[in-house]
């Protein structure tokens with residue numbers, strides 16, 4: 269679905285992406301993992317056309333991502349930024365409806381679609397009338413997810429979709445998201461800091477380090493057959509409760 273060919277991107281002196289080569293399979297879930305600053309969000313922004321390579325190419329569904337065709341290509345992609353990225357002055361429902369209104373959906377069609385998605389993501393209906401500041405963290409994430417799903421895109425790009433949630437809600441949302449990904453059969457690319465979450469949600473893990481791909485494979489492959497010591501360090505860095513007792 270996506271291909272990055274020798275993608276380089278620097279911000280001033282900081283090299284965010286260093287000749288990245290990456291293929292993302294269609295209809296599967298891929299998790300980008302890696303230390304802070306490794307370039308995960310930068311990759312996601314390239315995929316959605318919010319940022320462009322200094323050199324190299326990003327291809328989407330067999331064609332280069334192009335500024336001239338971006339609107340058309342963007343309609344096939346749902347994107348959720350960190351913290352949901354909701355507009356604070358709009359109610360949850362208005363946030364969700366924004367894109368659909370722009371592309372000319374009727375109020376009735378919008379309401380029907382929101383109802384379906386609220387049920388699917390288990391968002392209480394009364395939450396739709398509230399402003400983002402009046403929602404819990406878990407509800408905000410659900411609203412962000414509904415907004416990304418609104419136009420039924422082929423592709424979902426999720427930047428830390430479950431960041432900053434308490435462990436019980438996070439556990440619950442992980443289960444719901446996994447069911448949703450299987451049910452919807454979309455191409456999903458998500459960023460997470462949590463290795464266990466990545467392994468639970470994704471078919472493929474892409475481990476980044478300092479703007480490059482350290483290793484790509486299943487969680488089992490990265491765990492059992494690491495390409496370098498860094499992979500093992502990262503995969504085993506999270507402390508389990510058993511280790512701490």
Ligand SMILES: Nc1ncnc2c1ncn2[C@@H]1O[C@H](COP(=O)(O)OP(=O)(O)OP(=O)(O)O)[C@@H](O)[C@H]1O
Pocket residue numbers: 279282283284302303304305306307308309310311
């Ligand atoms: N707009 C920007 N201006 C300057 N530097 C940037 C910008 N965006 C990213 N960077 C830098 O590029 C590098 C990669 O950033 P990126 O956000 O992609 O990392 P990340 O792996 O997503 O990190 P995190 O896990 O902390 O979100 C970092 O060093 C970051 O400081």
